[in-house]
Amino acid sequence: MSRGAPFSHYFVDALARAQADESSFGDAVRKGLPQALYDEALNAIPQWPGYEPTPLHAMPGQAALAGLAGIACKDEGARFGLGSFKALGGAYAVRVLAARRQGPLTVACATEGNHGRSVAWGAQQAGARCVIFLHERVSPGREQAIAKYGAEIRRVPGNYDDAVLACARVAEEEGWTIVSDTTWPGYEEIPSIVMAGYGVMLQETLGQLTQTPTHVFLQAGVGGMAAAVMAAFHYLHDGPMPKFIIVEPRNAACILASVRHGGRLTTVTGKLETVTAGLACGAPSPLALSIINGGAHAVLAVDDDAVIEAMRALARPAAGDPAVVAGASGAAGLAGLRAVMQNNGLREQLAIGPDSHALIINTESDTDRSDYLALMGSGLEPEGGPART
Ligand SMILES: Cc1ncc(COP(=O)(O)O)c(C=O)c1O
Numbered sequence: 001m002s003r004g005a006p007f008s009h010y011f012v013d014a015l016a017r018a019q020a021d022e023s024s025f026g027d028a029v030r031k032g033l034p035q036a037l038y039d040e041a042l043n044a045i046p047q048w049p050g051y052e053p054t055p056l057h058a059m060p061g062q063a064a065l066a067g068l069a070g071i072a073c074k075d076e077g078a079r080f081g082l083g084s085f086k087a088l089g090g091a092y093a094v095r096v097l098a099a100r101r102q103g104p105l106t107v108a109c110a111t112e113g114n115h116g117r118s119v120a121w122g123a124q125q126a127g128a129r130c131v132i133f134l135h136e137r138v139s140p141g142r143e144q145a146i147a148k149y150g151a152e153i154r155r156v157p158g159n160y161d162d163a164v165l166a167c168a169r170v171a172e173e174e175g176w177t178i179v180s181d182t183t184w185p186g187y188e189e190i191p192s193i194v195m196a197g198y199g200v201m202l203q204e205t206l207g208q209l210t211q212t213p214t215h216v217f218l219q220a221g222v223g224g225m226a227a228a229v230m231a232a233f234h235y236l237h238d239g240p241m242p243k244f245i246i247v248e249p250r251n252a253a254c255i256l257a258s259v260r261h262g263g264r265l266t267t268v269t270g271k272l273e274t275v276t277a278g279l280a281c282g283a284p285s286p287l288a289l290s291i292i293n294g295g296a297h298a299v300l301a302v303d304d305d306a307v308i309e310a311m312r313a314l315a316r317p318a319a320g321d322p323a324v325v326a327g328a329s330g331a332a333g334l335a336g337l338r339a340v341m342q343n344n345g346l347r348e349q350l351a352i353g354p355d356s357h358a359l360i361i362n363t364e365s366d367t368d369r370s371d372y373l374a375l376m377g378s379g380l381e382p383e384g385g386p387a388r389t
Pocket residue numbers: 084085086112114115181219220221222223224225226277278279281329330363364
């Protein structure tokens with residue numbers, strides 16, 4: 001798309017509802033992510049060496065194109081030099097576990113890249129051994145970004161969900177501690193610490209916003225990030241809740257499938273092929289789903305083409321906006337926003353229009369540089385900056 005051109009019309013599949021179920025949302029938040037977990041994380045992480053809040057960008061140009069009063073974009077690209085918001089979660093849980101443990105600690109997880117990088121970084125800092133399970137299509141660039149923190153890499157055939165299963169099996173045999181960003185029955189405590197760490201994003205955002213958002217677009221893989229931000233709104237934001245809109249890739253829309261089934265956990269299978277590597281999950285986190293199911297006003301599934309267009313719009317922004325380096329998973333929130341704004345029915349159902357203020361989160365920068373450049377297309381490479389590692 002050229003600068004300033006109207007958005008293309010892309011496929012969107014959506015379930016929207018007039019009202020979220022506030023009471024089941026509040027119950028699910030307090031049960032799944034108790035306030036004490038947030039208090040601890042919000043106190044601990046800002047004390048880490050190198051901590052700096054990430055920027056919140058105003059995007060008046062993109063807002064004008066979309067027909068909104070404002071768009072604010074929380075930009076997680078620079079988070080602790082790891083390239084994504086995930087630096088707040090896995091690494092935090094590893095530090096909590098290391099502080100509790102007397103003897104040697106081995107942590108393990110399955111990952112699409114960003115979570116494993118965070119766990120590996122946290123383990124290196126805490127002096128713990130770390131084993132990371134990657135499915136067959138995780139790119140070599142993402143593998144290197146994890147291995148550089150001293151983690152052992154195990155490759156697993158299949159998709160992300162297969163890697164989760166392999167990790168669970170081996171960790172059980174070896175007596176390792178799994179630091180997952182997703183929950184399953186009987187395994188919730190550690191992921192809930194991971195999710196509380198993500199709350200730092202919203203704590204910062206609330207201090208940076210000049211306008212209270214009316215609509216918040218949250219991209220989802222297993223749903224942990226979205227649920228964590230929704231829970232942080234519950235604890236930290238005074239006043240009415242904004243409308244939460246969850247955005248998934250069309251080929252891995254497990255939360256949409258689950259919400260369609262009344263919140264019953266529903267998996268999607270297959271290769272889960274999408275450019276949004278971080279969102280390529282076939283099974284939601286049950287804990288996250290319980291929060292999202294009560295609190296979200298809509299769940300959308302968008303095409304990769306819409307995501308790529310949003311990446312390009314962020315890199316080559318509308319007049320008045322800063323250029324933002326967003327990896328595919330990072331740009332998915334904006335893709336969802338643009339999909340809603342070109343769809344009359346969804347706009348009406350979500351009561352979003354010229355008076356609305358949207359919040360989006362760019363959850364990652366070019367965490368895989370070669371993937372990023374390939375998706376930007378020729379002539380769209382962002383200015384400046386050597387390749388990141
Ligand atoms: C960049 C990025 N954004 C969003 C997500 C989605 O987070 P979750 O799986 O908790 O829904 C991920 C997950 O890996 C990610 O890497």
